[in-house]
Every structure is written in structure tokens, then in C-alpha cells.
Amino acid sequence: MFVYAMRQWWGRYGVTTGISIVVLLGAWSFRQSNGRILYELYSQISRPFEVPEAREKSLIDARTRELSAKLEEQRQENARLRQLIDEAPKNIGEPTFAPIIGRSANHWWQDLVIGRGKADGINRGDVVVAPGGLIGRVSSVSAHASRVLLVSDASSRVGVTVTRSRAAGVMRGVSSTLAVIEFFEKLPDVKPGDAITTSHFSQRFPAGIPIGTVTSVDLSASPAPLVKVELFAPIANLEWVSVHSHVDKPLNPQPKLNSEVEILLEEDE
Amino acid sequence: MRWSKLSRKLTNGSVTLASIVVCLLLSPARFPGMELLGVAPNWLLLWVVAWSINRNFWQAALAGWAVGLLQDGISEPVPTRALSLLIIGILTASLKKKKYVQEDFISVSLIVFAMSVIAETIVALQFCWYAWRPGDGLTFLHFDEVWSYYQDVTLASALLSSLWAPVLYYPLNYWWRHMQLLEANSTS
Known part of the structure; x- marks a missing residue:
């Protein structure tokens, strides 16, 4: 009797239940992946609207000049600091x-x-x-x-x-x-x-x-x-x-x- | 046009899925005129309302939950948006629309306005919960900060979302209704 009821239920709601589980599993795995697929798609779509490369170039140029000016000063300071403390000063990585x-x-x-x-x-x-x-x-x-x-x-x-x-x-x-x-x-x-x-x-x-x-x-x-x-x-x-x-x-x-x-x-x- | 049942269902499913993807892609984008106090319309909430308005309890609840998980995926996942969108779906589906509201743009906009206020309130309550009882390694806003941010963000989000609601609601609803008509014709 129970088996028959189950089978009837499955015949009626089986597909709906299956679809619901697939939808929830899909949404859950999207959440767990931090939406990577979507942001890949987003970056491809937004590529034509990016600010032109020239902006990047001028930023890098300015950055390079700033860094080369700072570098000499930093070197001198580093040497002095190393004498004062045991720890080597930390540097921020390449941009x-x-x-x-x-x-x-x-x-x-x-x-x-x-x-x-x-x-x-x-x-x-x-x-x-x-x-x-x-x-x-x-x-x-x-x-x-x-x-x-x-x-x-x-x-x-x-x-x-x-x-x-x-x-x-x-x-x-x-x-x-x-x-x-x-x-x-x-x-x-x-x-x-x-x-x-x-x-x-x-x-x-x-x-x-x-x-x-x-x-x-x-x-x-x-x-x-x-x-x-x-x-x-x-x-x-x-x-x-x-x-x-x-x-x-x-x-x-x-x-x-x-x-x-x-x-x-x-x-x- | 005569479509087989399966191909019609598949087309309907893929159009629905595509509309969610479009909403997801719109979420991080900021177009001129679509921004108020740094806040953009809540496209996924609009989608859940548009979906739930002509659907039954379970369909609305499932869609709200799934879309909430998607929104967690494209932003920070704690506290979850699945709860607020689940409740929005259920509330929208159980509104007595036949009795009180007509399905025109104005009432859809009004529903969206009310629903975004409710959704933001639920998120604010979630933040209050974390302020009261912070989880392991989680640190969040204090009560007074939640309250002051809530005031700004709720009004901006509710206004923008209700203004943009017809843009999403009209084509989606048109498509779904068209599909229902085809379905009814083929079975009769």
C-alpha cells in the first residue's frame, strides 16, 4: 500500500522534485564557487568599455618615476634600519x-x-x-x-x-x-x-x-x-x-x- | 507556430535562465542614472517579484531561495540573502492580487517598493543578530551603525528598484504569459 502510494506520489511529483533539487544544487554550487563563472562572463562583456590602455601607461610611467626617486632614499634608510633592528624592513610587492x-x-x-x-x-x-x-x-x-x-x-x-x-x-x-x-x-x-x-x-x-x-x-x-x-x-x-x-x-x-x-x-x- | 512540447519547455527554461544571468550581470554594473547614494536597483529582487507574482507558493519559495544563493555567490556570503529573497517570494506569491491589486505597472512598482523595504529590513535584522551574537571569526556593524546605514540604503534601493521594475517585469511577464497560452492551446 505504502509502496503504491509512494509510486503514485513519484509519478505525480517526481519531475518537479527532480527539477527543484537540480535548481537548488546549481544555485548552491554557484554560491560555493564565489560566482566565478559569472565574473568571467562579466569581464568578457565589459572589456570593450574599459578605460583605454593609455591611462594605464601614464599611471605606470608616473609610478616608475616615483619609485626610482624613492628607491635610492629607501636603500639608504634600509641600511641604517638594518643596523638598528634585527628585522629586515618589509616592502610592498610589485604592482x-x-x-x-x-x-x-x-x-x-x-x-x-x-x-x-x-x-x-x-x-x-x-x-x-x-x-x-x-x-x-x-x-x-x-x-x-x-x-x-x-x-x-x-x-x-x-x-x-x-x-x-x-x-x-x-x-x-x-x-x-x-x-x-x-x-x-x-x-x-x-x-x-x-x-x-x-x-x-x-x-x-x-x-x-x-x-x-x-x-x-x-x-x-x-x-x-x-x-x-x-x-x-x-x-x-x-x-x-x-x-x-x-x-x-x-x-x-x-x-x-x-x-x-x-x-x-x-x-x- | 507549432512547437513540440519538449522544445517549448526547453526554450522557456533557457529564456528564464538567461533572464537570471542578465540580472546577475547587471548587479555589479553601474550605469549613469541608475545609481543613488552608490546603490543600484536590486535586479535579483525584481526578478523574484516578477517570477512570484503569478506563481504558486512552492515555485515562489524555491525561486527565492535559489536566487538568494546566487546573490550570495556574487557577493560576500554571510549574512545570506537566501532568507530575505525566500520570504519575498512567498509574500509576493500569497498576495491577494485578484482582490486588491491590478497587474499594471503602478501596482507592480508598489509591490516592488514594499518588497525591497521588507528585504532590507530582514537583512538589517540579520546584521543585528550578528551584532548581538557574533559568529566565529566574524565581526560586523554595531546596532547604531546598522540602523543609520539601513535608513539610507532602504530608501535608495526601494525607490530605484520600483522605478526600474517595469523594465524587467513587462518583457518577462509577456514571455511567460505567451508560453502559458501556448501550453493551454496545445492541451485543449
Whole structure:
């Protein structure tokens, strides 16, 4: 009786159930692959609308002149620093220039789509910098496109320091062009106008990349003093970014991209 | 035109799939005039509403869930959009359309406006949940930040989505209705 009922049910709903399972499995595997197929297609379609190569050339030229001027100074400084401390100073990797081809596909998350991928030597975790300073990290890569999670995203955590006073804290995005810093000290030495850069404690970002300026300071906020930062890079108007390869300092397992709270807390103890 | 049943079903399926792919491709794109406060229309929500408006409970729920997973795939996957789009699908399918709303552009736009407000509210509640009880290695917005961002984003997204709703709804609905007519003619 039961078998008959089952067979009847299957005869009636078998195809529908099968289609439903196939649809859900397809959607699930798309989600697990971080939408790679789609971004491949997207990068192919948007190729004709890319900002012309000449822009890339002039950016590279400017970058080269800037670098060669800096290089000599850095060499001298390096030699002196090596004498002072045991650790060799870290350098930011060689840049790959990439056009921005898309924006966040979902407005609660702040990300960018750039038109370069694995084929151009970009890997997950690479640091993304724009004229002005740090903007984020590569969160997923396909062959010719990759997605960048911005520092202004709510799930981003960056270890930062105030350049003037070396006060250290954690910066997190609040889903706009603003970010907030929570300092570890009760009364950090910080005031509006101070410049903020990535910290030496930072595991996921090279030290000393400029990020933004302090716009307001609220020392009475609880549980930690709250400091608002305006990002240097005009993220809404950018057309090209440079991607720098970066290998994380192998300290301990990393639970989440961009999240540095644990490491900084350990350093602070 | 006489079509065999199978080829008609296959064509219908591929047109439906193609419309989802178009919506997915539109999501990261920003065209002039399609942006308000950095927010673009929520194309996948529009698709779910257009699909669910003339469908039964289960079809709408399945489509909402699947499209939500797709949206997770092209953005950060936590918190998931599958929940909000599932609920949107179910709500749209169970609206008493015969009784209260006609199927013209205005009522479709109104439905989309209401649905995007509901969808954003659900996502905001998900963020509040994570603010209250953060998962392992996850760190998110605080309550007050969720609230202030929610206000901006909900209005912009609801306005833009409802304005662009007819662009997606009209051709899709026309196609599906055409297919239903063919189906009815061939069986009778």
C-alpha cells in the first residue's frame, strides 16, 4: 500500500522534485564557487568599455618615476634600519594595474570587481591600493576578474597606527567612505587631522600604507574611544587600482579575511 | 507556430535562465542614472517579484531561495540573502492580487517598493543578530551603525528598484504569459 502510494506520489511529483533539487544544487554550487563563472562572463562583456590602455601607461610611467626617486632614499634608510633592528624592513610587492569593471553587487557589502585575475598573477589576499592609499584586499579570483573586499566593508578589520604619535588600534569599515578606529589605550594621543597608516603589527597588510585622516574624536565613547577616519582614496570615483602581491606573516590560522582583531589583541597583551 | 512540447519547455527554461544571468550581470554594473547614494536597483529582487507574482507558493519559495544563493555567490556570503529573497517570494506569491491589486505597472512598482523595504529590513535584522551574537571569526556593524546605514540604503534601493521594475517585469511577464497560452492551446 505504502509502496503504491509512494509510486503514485513519484509519478505525480517526481519531475518537479527532480527539477527543484537540480535548481537548488546549481544555485548552491554557484554560491560555493564565489560566482566565478559569472565574473568571467562579466569581464568578457565589459572589456570593450574599459578605460583605454593609455591611462594605464601614464599611471605606470608616473609610478616608475616615483619609485626610482624613492628607491635610492629607501636603500639608504634600509641600511641604517638594518643596523638598528634585527628585522629586515618589509616592502610592498610589485604592482599590477587593474581597471575597475564593477561595483558591489549587493549594497550591504562594499566590494569592487577588477578586470584582472589569476592569469595576470593576482591571488586571493593581495593588497589593493589606489591613488591616495589602501582600499582593500582581493577576496576571490577567477581567470580574468577578481573581487576586492574594501576596507570600508563592515567585515574589514585593519590594524592601524597614528603616524604622529604611534598610537595603535583597529580600524573597521561602517559601509561608507568613513571608517572608525577603536584604540586599545584609554586615552590615545590622537586629534583631528592626524594621518592614519597600516600598523607594523598588521599581518594581512604591509606596514606604512597610508589610509586616511582623522575627522572626529570621541574620547568618552564606550567601551573604547571612538575615532572617525575619512579614507584618502576616492573610492566612488576610481577607475584604476594597483594590486600588490602580499604573503601573510605566518603567525597563526586566519579565520576570516581582513580580520585582525585577534592578532592585535595578542600583540597588545 | 507549432512547437513540440519538449522544445517549448526547453526554450522557456533557457529564456528564464538567461533572464537570471542578465540580472546577475547587471548587479555589479553601474550605469549613469541608475545609481543613488552608490546603490543600484536590486535586479535579483525584481526578478523574484516578477517570477512570484503569478506563481504558486512552492515555485515562489524555491525561486527565492535559489536566487538568494546566487546573490550570495556574487557577493560576500554571510549574512545570506537566501532568507530575505525566500520570504519575498512567498509574500509576493500569497498576495491577494485578484482582490486588491491590478497587474499594471503602478501596482507592480508598489509591490516592488514594499518588497525591497521588507528585504532590507530582514537583512538589517540579520546584521543585528550578528551584532548581538557574533559568529566565529566574524565581526560586523554595531546596532547604531546598522540602523543609520539601513535608513539610507532602504530608501535608495526601494525607490530605484520600483522605478526600474517595469523594465524587467513587462518583457518577462509577456514571455511567460505567451508560453502559458501556448501550453493551454496545445492541451485543449
